[in-house]
Amino acid sequence: xxxxxxxxxxxxxxxxxxxxxxxxxxxxxxxxxxxxxxxxxxxxxxxxxxxxxxxxxxxxxxxxxxxxxxxxxxxxxxxxxxxxxxxxxxxxxxxxxxxxxxxxxxxxxxxxxxxxxxxxxxxxxxxxxxxxxxxxxxxxxxxxxxxxxxxxxxxxxxxxxxxxxxxxxxxxxxxxxxxxxxxxxxxxxxxxxxxxxxxxxxxxxxxxxxx
Amino acid sequence: xxxxxxxxxxxxxxxxxxxxxxxxxxxxxxxxxxxxxxxxxxxxxxxxxxxxxxxxxxxxxxxxxxxxxxxxxxxxxxxxxxxxxxxxxxxxxxxxxxxxxxxxxxxxxxxxxxxxxxxxxxxxxxxxxxxxxxxxxxxxxxxxxxxxxxxxxxxxxxxxxxxxxxxxxxxxxxxxxxxxxxxxxxxxxxxxxxxxxxxxxxxxxxxxxxxxxxxxxxxxxxxxxxxxxxxxxxxxxxxxxxxxxxxxxxxxxxxxxxxxxxxxxxxxxxxxxxxxxxxxxxxxxxxxxxxxxxxxxxxxxxxxxxxxxxxxxxxxxxxx
Numbered sequence: 001x002x003x004x005x006x007x008x009x010x011x012x013x014x015x016x017x018x019x020x021x022x023x024x025x026x027x028x029x030x031x032x033x034x035x036x037x038x039x040x041x042x043x044x045x046x047x048x049x050x051x052x053x054x055x056x057x058x059x060x061x062x063x064x065x066x067x068x069x070x071x072x073x074x075x076x077x078x079x080x081x082x083x084x085x086x087x088x089x090x091x092x093x094x095x096x097x098x099x100x101x102x103x104x105x106x107x108x109x110x111x112x113x114x115x116x117x118x119x120x121x122x123x124x125x126x127x128x129x130x131x132x133x134x135x136x137x138x139x140x141x142x143x144x145x146x147x148x149x150x151x152x153x154x155x156x157x158x159x160x161x162x163x164x165x166x167x168x169x170x171x172x173x174x175x176x177x178x179x180x181x182x183x184x185x186x187x188x189x190x191x192x193x194x195x196x197x198x199x200x201x202x203x204x205x206x207x208x209x210x211x
Numbered sequence: 212x213x214x215x216x217x218x219x220x221x222x223x224x225x226x227x228x229x230x231x232x233x234x235x236x237x238x239x240x241x242x243x244x245x246x247x248x249x250x251x252x253x254x255x256x257x258x259x260x261x262x263x264x265x266x267x268x269x270x271x272x273x274x275x276x277x278x279x280x281x282x283x284x285x286x287x288x289x290x291x292x293x294x295x296x297x298x299x300x301x302x303x304x305x306x307x308x309x310x311x312x313x314x315x316x317x318x319x320x321x322x323x324x325x326x327x328x329x330x331x332x333x334x335x336x337x338x339x340x341x342x343x344x345x346x347x348x349x350x351x352x353x354x355x356x357x358x359x360x361x362x363x364x365x366x367x368x369x370x371x372x373x374x375x376x377x378x379x380x381x382x383x384x385x386x387x388x389x390x391x392x393x394x395x396x397x398x399x400x401x402x403x404x405x406x407x408x409x410x411x412x413x414x415x416x417x418x419x420x421x422x423x424x425x426x427x428x429x430x431x432x433x434x435x436x437x438x439x440x441x442x443x444x445x446x447x448x449x450x451x452x453x454x455x456x457x458x459x460x461x462x463x464x465x466x467x468x469x470x471x472x473x474x475x476x477x478x479x480x481x482x483x484x485x486x487x488x489x490x491x492x493x494x495x496x497x498x499x500x501x502x503x504x505x506x507x508x509x510x511x512x513x514x515x516x517x518x519x520x521x522x523x524x525x526x527x528x529x530x531x
Contacts, residue, residue, distance in 0.1 A: 042426035047357025048219040075275040076306035104489035109307040115352035139449035
Protein backbone atom coordinates (compact mmCIF):
# COMPACT_ATOMS: atom_id res chain seq x y z
CA UNK A 1 0.00 0.00 0.00
CA UNK A 2 2.96 2.33 0.52
CA UNK A 3 4.40 1.54 -2.93
CA UNK A 4 7.21 -0.52 -1.44
CA UNK A 5 6.33 -3.94 -2.81
CA UNK A 6 9.24 -6.05 -3.99
CA UNK A 7 11.81 -4.12 -1.98
CA UNK A 8 14.42 -6.11 -0.09
CA UNK A 9 15.57 -5.82 3.50
CA UNK A 10 19.31 -5.49 4.08
CA UNK A 11 21.51 -5.96 7.11
CA UNK A 12 23.85 -3.36 8.56
CA UNK A 13 25.95 -3.21 11.74
CA UNK A 14 22.99 -1.85 13.65
CA UNK A 15 20.62 -4.57 12.49
CA UNK A 16 18.05 -4.87 9.70
CA UNK A 17 17.67 -1.76 7.58
CA UNK A 18 14.03 -0.73 7.24
CA UNK A 19 12.63 0.18 3.82
CA UNK A 20 12.20 3.93 3.31
CA UNK A 21 9.10 4.83 1.31
CA UNK A 22 9.92 8.46 0.50
CA UNK A 23 13.03 10.29 -0.79
CA UNK A 24 13.23 12.36 2.41
CA UNK A 25 13.39 9.11 4.41
CA UNK A 26 10.72 10.38 6.78
CA UNK A 27 8.73 7.09 6.68
CA UNK A 28 10.50 3.79 7.35
CA UNK A 29 8.68 0.50 6.92
CA UNK A 30 9.16 -3.07 8.06
CA UNK A 31 6.86 -5.96 7.20
CA UNK A 32 7.02 -9.72 6.86
CA UNK A 33 5.99 -8.97 3.26
CA UNK A 34 9.61 -7.97 2.57
CA UNK A 35 10.87 -11.34 3.76
CA UNK A 36 8.73 -13.49 1.45
CA UNK A 37 10.35 -15.04 -1.58
CA UNK A 38 7.16 -14.67 -3.57
CA UNK A 39 4.37 -12.11 -2.94
CA UNK A 40 1.68 -14.84 -3.00
CA UNK A 41 3.50 -17.07 -0.52
CA UNK A 42 1.38 -17.92 2.52
CA UNK A 43 2.86 -17.36 5.98
CA UNK A 44 1.51 -20.40 7.75
CA UNK A 45 2.92 -19.89 11.22
CA UNK A 46 1.57 -20.71 14.63
CA UNK A 47 1.62 -18.19 17.46
CA UNK A 48 5.13 -18.72 18.93
CA UNK A 49 6.86 -18.16 15.59
CA UNK A 50 4.83 -15.02 14.90
CA UNK A 51 5.63 -13.70 18.38
CA UNK A 52 9.35 -14.33 17.82
CA UNK A 53 9.35 -12.35 14.57
CA UNK A 54 7.54 -9.43 16.18
CA UNK A 55 10.20 -9.32 18.92
CA UNK A 56 12.86 -9.24 16.19
CA UNK A 57 11.09 -6.43 14.37
CA UNK A 58 11.22 -4.30 17.50
CA UNK A 59 14.66 -5.30 18.70
CA UNK A 60 16.71 -5.96 15.56
CA UNK A 61 15.55 -3.31 13.08
CA UNK A 62 17.83 -0.25 12.90
CA UNK A 63 14.98 2.26 13.06
CA UNK A 64 17.19 5.16 14.09
CA UNK A 65 15.71 8.09 16.05
CA UNK A 66 11.93 8.10 15.61
CA UNK A 67 9.16 10.49 16.54
CA UNK A 68 6.45 7.85 16.01
CA UNK A 69 6.46 4.09 15.63
CA UNK A 70 3.09 3.05 14.20
CA UNK A 71 2.31 -0.66 14.48
CA UNK A 72 -0.39 -2.07 12.20
CA UNK A 73 -1.87 -5.24 13.72
CA UNK A 74 -4.20 -7.99 12.49
CA UNK A 75 -7.72 -8.19 13.97
CA UNK A 76 -8.03 -9.96 17.31
CA UNK A 77 -6.55 -10.16 20.79
CA UNK A 78 -4.03 -12.94 20.47
CA UNK A 79 -0.35 -13.75 19.98
CA UNK A 80 0.52 -10.77 17.77
CA UNK A 81 -1.12 -8.26 20.10
CA UNK A 82 0.42 -9.70 23.25
CA UNK A 83 3.84 -9.97 21.61
CA UNK A 84 3.71 -6.36 20.40
CA UNK A 85 2.75 -5.02 23.82
CA UNK A 86 5.43 -7.08 25.54
CA UNK A 87 8.12 -6.07 23.07
CA UNK A 88 7.27 -2.36 23.28
CA UNK A 89 6.47 -2.10 26.98
CA UNK A 90 10.06 -1.25 28.05
CA UNK A 91 9.79 1.89 25.93
CA UNK A 92 7.75 4.85 27.13
CA UNK A 93 4.68 6.42 25.55
CA UNK A 94 2.83 3.36 24.26
CA UNK A 95 -0.71 4.04 23.14
CA UNK A 96 -3.45 2.36 21.13
CA UNK A 97 -5.45 3.71 18.23
CA UNK A 98 -8.57 1.58 17.85
CA UNK A 99 -10.26 1.43 14.44
CA UNK A 100 -13.80 0.27 13.80
CA UNK A 101 -16.43 0.52 11.09
CA UNK A 102 -19.83 1.91 12.05
CA UNK A 103 -21.95 -1.20 12.26
CA UNK A 104 -22.91 -2.95 15.46
CA UNK A 105 -21.33 -6.24 14.39
CA UNK A 106 -17.92 -4.56 14.04
CA UNK A 107 -18.36 -2.58 17.25
CA UNK A 108 -19.24 -5.85 18.98
CA UNK A 109 -15.74 -7.15 18.30
CA UNK A 110 -13.94 -3.85 18.85
CA UNK A 111 -15.31 -3.43 22.38
CA UNK A 112 -13.41 -6.61 23.24
CA UNK A 113 -10.29 -5.00 21.75
CA UNK A 114 -10.79 -2.09 24.14
CA UNK A 115 -10.95 -4.56 27.02
CA UNK A 116 -7.64 -6.00 25.82
CA UNK A 117 -6.15 -2.50 25.89
CA UNK A 118 -7.36 -1.97 29.44
CA UNK A 119 -6.04 -5.33 30.64
CA UNK A 120 -2.71 -4.79 28.90
CA UNK A 121 -2.38 -1.35 30.50
CA UNK A 122 -2.42 0.34 27.08
CA UNK A 123 -3.51 3.95 27.03
CA UNK A 124 -6.19 4.39 24.36
CA UNK A 125 -5.42 7.47 22.29
CA UNK A 126 -8.87 7.19 20.73
CA UNK A 127 -11.34 5.43 18.45
CA UNK A 128 -11.51 6.05 14.68
CA UNK A 129 -14.61 5.15 12.71
CA UNK A 130 -13.60 4.07 9.20
CA UNK A 131 -15.77 3.54 6.10
CA UNK A 132 -18.25 6.01 7.54
CA UNK A 133 -20.58 6.87 4.69
CA UNK A 134 -20.14 6.84 0.93
CA UNK A 135 -20.70 9.90 -1.23
CA UNK A 136 -22.09 8.88 -4.62
CA UNK A 137 -19.81 10.37 -7.29
CA UNK A 138 -22.81 10.78 -9.62
CA UNK A 139 -25.24 12.69 -7.42
CA UNK A 140 -23.31 13.43 -4.15
CA UNK A 141 -25.94 11.67 -2.02
CA UNK A 142 -24.24 10.22 1.06
CA UNK A 143 -25.30 6.66 1.94
CA UNK A 144 -24.31 4.92 5.16
CA UNK A 145 -23.34 1.64 3.53
CA UNK A 146 -22.06 0.18 6.78
CA UNK A 147 -24.58 1.86 9.05
CA UNK A 148 -23.67 4.92 11.17
CA UNK A 149 -22.76 6.13 14.62
CA UNK A 150 -21.23 2.96 16.02
CA UNK A 151 -17.73 4.36 16.51
CA UNK A 152 -18.80 7.41 18.46
CA UNK A 153 -21.14 5.36 20.63
CA UNK A 154 -18.37 2.86 21.30
CA UNK A 155 -15.97 5.59 22.40
CA UNK A 156 -18.61 7.02 24.70
CA UNK A 157 -19.38 3.60 26.21
CA UNK A 158 -15.69 2.91 26.82
CA UNK A 159 -14.91 6.42 28.09
CA UNK A 160 -12.19 7.06 25.50
CA UNK A 161 -11.79 9.92 23.01
CA UNK A 162 -13.57 9.70 19.65
CA UNK A 163 -11.05 10.98 17.10
CA UNK A 164 -13.35 11.14 14.08
CA UNK A 165 -14.99 9.38 11.14
CA UNK A 166 -13.36 8.70 7.78
CA UNK A 167 -15.75 8.32 4.84
CA UNK A 168 -15.36 5.65 2.16
CA UNK A 169 -13.47 7.05 -0.79
CA UNK A 170 -12.80 4.78 -3.77
CA UNK A 171 -10.16 7.23 -5.00
CA UNK A 172 -8.17 6.52 -1.82
CA UNK A 173 -8.36 2.79 -2.47
CA UNK A 174 -7.47 3.21 -6.13
CA UNK A 175 -4.60 5.59 -5.33
CA UNK A 176 -3.11 3.16 -2.81
CA UNK A 177 -3.21 0.33 -5.33
CA UNK A 178 -1.97 2.27 -8.34
CA UNK A 179 1.02 3.68 -6.52
CA UNK A 180 -0.26 7.23 -6.17
CA UNK A 181 0.51 9.59 -3.32
CA UNK A 182 -2.90 10.16 -1.80
CA UNK A 183 -1.93 13.21 0.23
CA UNK A 184 -0.45 14.85 -2.88
CA UNK A 185 -3.09 13.88 -5.38
CA UNK A 186 -6.41 14.18 -3.56
CA UNK A 187 -6.67 17.11 -1.17
CA UNK A 188 -10.27 17.53 -2.38
CA UNK A 189 -11.24 13.98 -1.40
CA UNK A 190 -13.79 13.76 1.44
CA UNK A 191 -11.41 11.40 3.24
CA UNK A 192 -8.56 13.91 3.24
CA UNK A 193 -9.87 16.47 5.76
CA UNK A 194 -11.07 13.64 8.00
CA UNK A 195 -7.67 11.94 8.00
CA UNK A 196 -5.83 15.25 8.51
CA UNK A 197 -8.03 16.19 11.45
CA UNK A 198 -7.45 12.81 13.09
CA UNK A 199 -3.71 13.05 12.55
CA UNK A 200 -3.77 16.53 14.10
CA UNK A 201 -5.64 15.30 17.18
CA UNK A 202 -3.13 12.48 17.61
CA UNK A 203 -0.22 14.91 17.33
CA UNK A 204 -1.77 17.18 19.97
CA UNK A 205 -2.58 14.31 22.34
CA UNK A 206 0.83 12.72 22.10
CA UNK A 207 2.58 16.08 22.45
CA UNK A 208 0.87 16.61 25.83
CA UNK A 209 1.90 13.10 26.91
CA UNK A 210 5.52 13.76 26.06
CA UNK A 211 5.78 17.21 27.68
CA UNK B 212 -1.20 -27.18 26.61
CA UNK B 213 -0.99 -24.32 29.09
CA UNK B 214 1.83 -21.88 29.79
CA UNK B 215 3.72 -22.42 26.54
CA UNK B 216 6.89 -20.28 26.38
CA UNK B 217 7.31 -17.57 23.76
CA UNK B 218 9.95 -19.38 21.74
CA UNK B 219 8.35 -22.80 21.96
CA UNK B 220 9.99 -24.92 19.24
CA UNK B 221 6.71 -26.80 18.73
CA UNK B 222 5.49 -29.94 20.43
CA UNK B 223 6.06 -32.06 17.33
CA UNK B 224 9.52 -30.76 16.45
CA UNK B 225 12.87 -32.49 16.96
CA UNK B 226 13.72 -29.87 19.57
CA UNK B 227 10.56 -30.52 21.57
CA UNK B 228 11.41 -30.46 25.28
CA UNK B 229 15.08 -30.02 24.49
CA UNK B 230 15.41 -26.40 23.40
CA UNK B 231 16.70 -23.66 25.70
CA UNK B 232 13.27 -22.06 25.85
CA UNK B 233 11.81 -25.36 27.07
CA UNK B 234 13.44 -24.90 30.50
CA UNK B 235 10.74 -24.27 33.03
CA UNK B 236 7.85 -25.04 30.65
CA UNK B 237 5.23 -27.20 32.39
CA UNK B 238 5.05 -29.43 29.30
CA UNK B 239 8.82 -29.99 29.02
CA UNK B 240 8.83 -33.57 30.24
CA UNK B 241 5.88 -34.48 28.03
CA UNK B 242 7.52 -33.04 24.93
CA UNK B 243 10.94 -34.58 25.65
CA UNK B 244 9.28 -37.98 25.92
CA UNK B 245 8.21 -37.66 22.27
CA UNK B 246 4.51 -37.66 23.13
CA UNK B 247 4.03 -34.46 21.11
CA UNK B 248 5.10 -36.20 17.95
CA UNK B 249 2.46 -38.91 18.33
CA UNK B 250 -0.84 -38.29 16.51
CA UNK B 251 -3.42 -36.54 18.67
CA UNK B 252 -6.13 -39.07 19.70
CA UNK B 253 -8.64 -36.28 19.20
CA UNK B 254 -8.26 -36.65 15.40
CA UNK B 255 -9.80 -40.14 15.57
CA UNK B 256 -12.43 -39.02 18.09
CA UNK B 257 -13.39 -36.19 15.76
CA UNK B 258 -13.53 -38.56 12.79
CA UNK B 259 -16.04 -40.67 14.75
CA UNK B 260 -18.06 -37.59 15.65
CA UNK B 261 -18.05 -36.38 12.05
CA UNK B 262 -19.66 -39.60 10.82
CA UNK B 263 -22.96 -37.87 11.55
CA UNK B 264 -21.95 -34.82 9.49
CA UNK B 265 -22.37 -35.25 5.76
CA UNK B 266 -20.54 -32.17 4.37
CA UNK B 267 -17.93 -29.90 5.98
CA UNK B 268 -17.19 -26.47 4.52
CA UNK B 269 -14.64 -23.92 5.75
CA UNK B 270 -15.21 -20.23 5.01
CA UNK B 271 -11.85 -18.47 4.75
CA UNK B 272 -10.50 -15.07 3.83
CA UNK B 273 -7.00 -13.67 3.63
CA UNK B 274 -8.11 -10.30 4.83
CA UNK B 275 -10.42 -9.07 7.59
CA UNK B 276 -13.52 -7.04 6.88
CA UNK B 277 -14.45 -8.64 3.54
CA UNK B 278 -17.75 -10.10 4.77
CA UNK B 279 -16.71 -13.64 5.69
CA UNK B 280 -18.92 -13.99 8.79
CA UNK B 281 -21.79 -12.32 6.97
CA UNK B 282 -21.41 -14.88 4.19
CA UNK B 283 -21.09 -17.85 6.58
CA UNK B 284 -24.26 -16.80 8.38
CA UNK B 285 -26.22 -16.38 5.16
CA UNK B 286 -24.91 -19.64 3.74
CA UNK B 287 -26.34 -21.27 6.88
CA UNK B 288 -29.64 -19.38 6.56
CA UNK B 289 -29.92 -20.21 2.86
CA UNK B 290 -29.23 -23.92 3.28
CA UNK B 291 -31.58 -24.15 6.28
CA UNK B 292 -34.50 -22.65 4.35
CA UNK B 293 -35.10 -26.23 3.24
CA UNK B 294 -36.56 -27.71 6.43
CA UNK B 295 -35.25 -31.14 5.52
CA UNK B 296 -31.64 -29.91 5.47
CA UNK B 297 -29.86 -29.99 8.84
CA UNK B 298 -27.35 -27.17 9.11
CA UNK B 299 -24.66 -26.50 11.73
CA UNK B 300 -22.71 -23.22 11.92
CA UNK B 301 -19.47 -23.28 13.93
CA UNK B 302 -17.72 -19.99 14.69
CA UNK B 303 -14.00 -20.51 15.39
CA UNK B 304 -13.08 -16.81 15.41
CA UNK B 305 -12.15 -17.09 19.08
CA UNK B 306 -11.07 -13.46 19.56
CA UNK B 307 -13.80 -11.86 17.42
CA UNK B 308 -16.89 -14.08 17.68
CA UNK B 309 -19.47 -12.15 15.66
CA UNK B 310 -21.69 -15.05 14.60
CA UNK B 311 -24.00 -14.88 17.67
CA UNK B 312 -24.85 -11.25 16.89
CA UNK B 313 -25.32 -11.82 13.15
CA UNK B 314 -27.62 -14.77 13.85
CA UNK B 315 -29.65 -12.84 16.43
CA UNK B 316 -28.50 -15.16 19.24
CA UNK B 317 -26.59 -12.72 21.45
CA UNK B 318 -26.90 -13.56 25.13
CA UNK B 319 -27.74 -17.22 24.55
CA UNK B 320 -25.92 -19.79 26.65
CA UNK B 321 -24.56 -23.23 25.85
CA UNK B 322 -25.69 -26.23 27.92
CA UNK B 323 -23.86 -29.42 28.77
CA UNK B 324 -25.52 -32.81 28.66
CA UNK B 325 -24.43 -36.45 28.76
CA UNK B 326 -23.83 -36.40 25.02
CA UNK B 327 -21.72 -33.25 25.06
CA UNK B 328 -22.29 -29.51 24.59
CA UNK B 329 -25.55 -28.64 22.96
CA UNK B 330 -25.40 -25.94 20.28
CA UNK B 331 -27.82 -23.03 20.32
CA UNK B 332 -30.66 -23.75 17.89
CA UNK B 333 -32.01 -20.85 15.85
CA UNK B 334 -34.45 -23.25 14.21
CA UNK B 335 -35.02 -27.00 14.50
CA UNK B 336 -32.66 -27.51 11.59
CA UNK B 337 -30.09 -24.77 12.31
CA UNK B 338 -27.67 -25.11 15.23
CA UNK B 339 -24.92 -22.60 16.08
CA UNK B 340 -21.81 -22.78 18.27
CA UNK B 341 -19.43 -19.95 19.11
CA UNK B 342 -17.09 -18.95 21.93
CA UNK B 343 -19.36 -15.92 22.12
CA UNK B 344 -21.94 -18.10 23.92
CA UNK B 345 -19.38 -18.89 26.62
CA UNK B 346 -18.64 -15.25 27.48
CA UNK B 347 -20.69 -13.52 30.15
CA UNK B 348 -20.32 -9.94 28.89
CA UNK B 349 -20.16 -8.34 25.44
CA UNK B 350 -17.03 -6.53 26.68
CA UNK B 351 -15.18 -9.73 27.64
CA UNK B 352 -11.97 -10.16 25.66
CA UNK B 353 -10.56 -13.59 24.82
CA UNK B 354 -6.85 -12.90 25.21
CA UNK B 355 -5.48 -16.31 24.33
CA UNK B 356 -2.34 -17.48 22.61
CA UNK B 357 -2.43 -20.11 19.88
CA UNK B 358 -2.31 -23.31 21.98
CA UNK B 359 -5.32 -22.32 24.06
CA UNK B 360 -7.31 -21.36 20.96
CA UNK B 361 -6.41 -24.74 19.44
CA UNK B 362 -7.72 -26.49 22.55
CA UNK B 363 -11.05 -24.70 22.19
CA UNK B 364 -11.33 -25.67 18.53
CA UNK B 365 -10.60 -29.31 19.41
CA UNK B 366 -13.43 -29.18 21.98
CA UNK B 367 -15.82 -27.60 19.51
CA UNK B 368 -15.18 -30.35 16.97
CA UNK B 369 -15.12 -33.24 19.43
CA UNK B 370 -17.54 -32.32 22.19
CA UNK B 371 -20.45 -30.51 20.54
CA UNK B 372 -23.49 -32.72 20.04
CA UNK B 373 -24.70 -31.50 16.65
CA UNK B 374 -26.91 -34.49 15.96
CA UNK B 375 -27.23 -35.63 12.34
CA UNK B 376 -26.09 -32.80 10.11
CA UNK B 377 -26.08 -32.32 6.34
CA UNK B 378 -23.83 -29.23 6.27
CA UNK B 379 -21.29 -28.09 8.88
CA UNK B 380 -20.15 -24.57 8.02
CA UNK B 381 -17.07 -23.33 9.84
CA UNK B 382 -16.53 -19.56 10.01
CA UNK B 383 -12.86 -18.67 10.61
CA UNK B 384 -10.88 -15.56 11.53
CA UNK B 385 -8.89 -13.95 8.67
CA UNK B 386 -5.40 -15.31 7.94
CA UNK B 387 -3.47 -18.56 7.84
CA UNK B 388 -2.52 -19.31 11.42
CA UNK B 389 -3.30 -21.45 14.44
CA UNK B 390 -7.05 -21.70 13.94
CA UNK B 391 -6.74 -22.70 10.29
CA UNK B 392 -3.94 -25.19 10.87
CA UNK B 393 -5.82 -26.75 13.77
CA UNK B 394 -9.02 -27.11 11.77
CA UNK B 395 -7.20 -28.83 8.94
CA UNK B 396 -5.28 -31.08 11.34
CA UNK B 397 -8.24 -32.06 13.51
CA UNK B 398 -10.43 -32.71 10.48
CA UNK B 399 -7.67 -34.58 8.60
CA UNK B 400 -9.24 -37.99 9.17
CA UNK B 401 -12.84 -36.86 8.76
CA UNK B 402 -12.13 -34.82 5.60
CA UNK B 403 -13.27 -31.40 4.45
CA UNK B 404 -15.39 -30.90 1.29
CA UNK B 405 -13.56 -27.69 0.69
CA UNK B 406 -13.03 -24.05 1.39
CA UNK B 407 -14.99 -21.04 0.20
CA UNK B 408 -12.75 -17.97 0.00
CA UNK B 409 -14.25 -14.52 0.45
CA UNK B 410 -12.72 -11.37 -0.97
CA UNK B 411 -13.54 -7.84 -2.06
CA UNK B 412 -12.53 -6.60 -5.53
CA UNK B 413 -9.42 -4.60 -4.72
CA UNK B 414 -5.88 -5.83 -5.29
CA UNK B 415 -4.99 -5.35 -1.62
CA UNK B 416 -7.66 -7.94 -0.69
CA UNK B 417 -6.83 -10.24 -3.62
CA UNK B 418 -3.18 -10.34 -2.57
CA UNK B 419 -4.22 -11.80 0.75
CA UNK B 420 -6.62 -14.23 -0.95
CA UNK B 421 -3.78 -15.50 -3.14
CA UNK B 422 -1.86 -16.27 0.05
CA UNK B 423 -4.94 -18.01 1.41
CA UNK B 424 -5.08 -20.07 -1.81
CA UNK B 425 -1.39 -20.90 -1.36
CA UNK B 426 -2.23 -22.07 2.19
CA UNK B 427 -5.05 -24.28 0.92
CA UNK B 428 -2.71 -25.86 -1.62
CA UNK B 429 0.03 -26.36 0.98
CA UNK B 430 -2.31 -28.23 3.34
CA UNK B 431 -4.17 -29.95 0.46
CA UNK B 432 -7.49 -28.33 1.31
CA UNK B 433 -9.78 -28.43 -1.76
CA UNK B 434 -11.12 -25.04 -2.85
CA UNK B 435 -14.81 -24.90 -3.71
CA UNK B 436 -14.36 -21.39 -5.08
CA UNK B 437 -14.15 -17.65 -4.44
CA UNK B 438 -16.96 -15.23 -3.60
CA UNK B 439 -16.36 -11.57 -4.40
CA UNK B 440 -18.21 -9.33 -1.96
CA UNK B 441 -18.97 -5.61 -2.16
CA UNK B 442 -18.86 -5.67 -5.96
CA UNK B 443 -20.35 -2.37 -6.94
CA UNK B 444 -22.86 -0.18 -5.16
CA UNK B 445 -26.14 1.14 -6.53
CA UNK B 446 -26.97 4.58 -5.17
CA UNK B 447 -30.47 4.51 -3.66
CA UNK B 448 -31.09 8.05 -4.93
CA UNK B 449 -29.84 8.16 -8.52
CA UNK B 450 -29.68 4.37 -9.06
CA UNK B 451 -26.29 4.68 -10.78
CA UNK B 452 -23.64 2.10 -9.96
CA UNK B 453 -20.19 2.97 -8.53
CA UNK B 454 -17.22 0.91 -7.46
CA UNK B 455 -16.49 1.55 -3.80
CA UNK B 456 -13.60 -0.93 -3.87
CA UNK B 457 -12.20 -0.53 -7.38
CA UNK B 458 -10.99 -3.76 -9.03
CA UNK B 459 -7.73 -2.20 -10.19
CA UNK B 460 -6.34 -5.59 -11.28
CA UNK B 461 -9.53 -7.14 -12.66
CA UNK B 462 -11.10 -8.19 -9.37
CA UNK B 463 -11.75 -11.77 -8.32
CA UNK B 464 -12.76 -12.75 -11.86
CA UNK B 465 -9.29 -12.10 -13.26
CA UNK B 466 -7.61 -13.79 -10.30
CA UNK B 467 -9.80 -16.90 -10.54
CA UNK B 468 -9.15 -17.19 -14.24
CA UNK B 469 -5.40 -16.88 -13.73
CA UNK B 470 -5.37 -19.50 -10.94
CA UNK B 471 -7.95 -21.90 -12.40
CA UNK B 472 -10.35 -21.59 -9.46
CA UNK B 473 -14.16 -21.29 -9.72
CA UNK B 474 -15.65 -17.85 -9.13
CA UNK B 475 -18.79 -18.81 -7.21
CA UNK B 476 -20.35 -15.38 -7.54
CA UNK B 477 -20.13 -11.63 -7.05
CA UNK B 478 -22.32 -9.95 -4.42
CA UNK B 479 -23.07 -6.22 -4.71
CA UNK B 480 -22.91 -3.95 -1.68
CA UNK B 481 -26.37 -3.33 -0.25
CA UNK B 482 -26.53 -1.21 2.92
CA UNK B 483 -29.39 -3.43 4.10
CA UNK B 484 -26.94 -6.33 4.50
CA UNK B 485 -25.10 -4.57 7.33
CA UNK B 486 -28.38 -3.47 8.92
CA UNK B 487 -29.81 -7.01 8.81
CA UNK B 488 -26.67 -8.39 10.43
CA UNK B 489 -26.79 -5.74 13.13
CA UNK B 490 -30.39 -6.76 13.86
CA UNK B 491 -29.55 -10.45 13.76
CA UNK B 492 -31.93 -11.09 10.86
CA UNK B 493 -31.43 -13.02 7.63
CA UNK B 494 -30.86 -10.56 4.79
CA UNK B 495 -32.33 -13.16 2.43
CA UNK B 496 -35.76 -12.76 4.06
CA UNK B 497 -35.41 -9.03 4.96
CA UNK B 498 -34.60 -8.00 1.38
CA UNK B 499 -35.84 -10.77 -0.91
CA UNK B 500 -35.79 -8.51 -3.99
CA UNK B 501 -32.28 -7.15 -3.57
CA UNK B 502 -29.77 -8.07 -6.29
CA UNK B 503 -27.48 -9.04 -3.40
CA UNK B 504 -30.01 -11.67 -2.29
CA UNK B 505 -30.17 -13.10 -5.80
CA UNK B 506 -26.37 -13.22 -5.88
CA UNK B 507 -26.17 -14.95 -2.47
CA UNK B 508 -28.78 -17.52 -3.48
CA UNK B 509 -26.92 -18.35 -6.68
CA UNK B 510 -23.69 -18.88 -4.74
CA UNK B 511 -25.44 -21.04 -2.14
CA UNK B 512 -26.94 -23.19 -4.90
CA UNK B 513 -23.52 -23.70 -6.50
CA UNK B 514 -22.05 -24.75 -3.17
CA UNK B 515 -24.91 -27.20 -2.55
CA UNK B 516 -24.39 -28.76 -5.98
CA UNK B 517 -20.64 -28.92 -5.56
CA UNK B 518 -21.06 -30.80 -2.26
CA UNK B 519 -23.54 -33.22 -3.80
CA UNK B 520 -21.07 -34.13 -6.53
CA UNK B 521 -18.02 -34.68 -4.33
CA UNK B 522 -17.41 -36.55 -1.11
CA UNK B 523 -14.53 -35.23 1.06
CA UNK B 524 -11.39 -37.41 0.99
CA UNK B 525 -11.21 -39.84 3.87
CA UNK B 526 -14.86 -39.42 4.74
CA UNK B 527 -16.57 -42.66 5.63
CA UNK B 528 -20.30 -43.15 5.94
CA UNK B 529 -23.38 -43.39 3.70
CA UNK B 530 -23.66 -41.56 0.39
CA UNK B 531 -25.40 -38.19 0.49
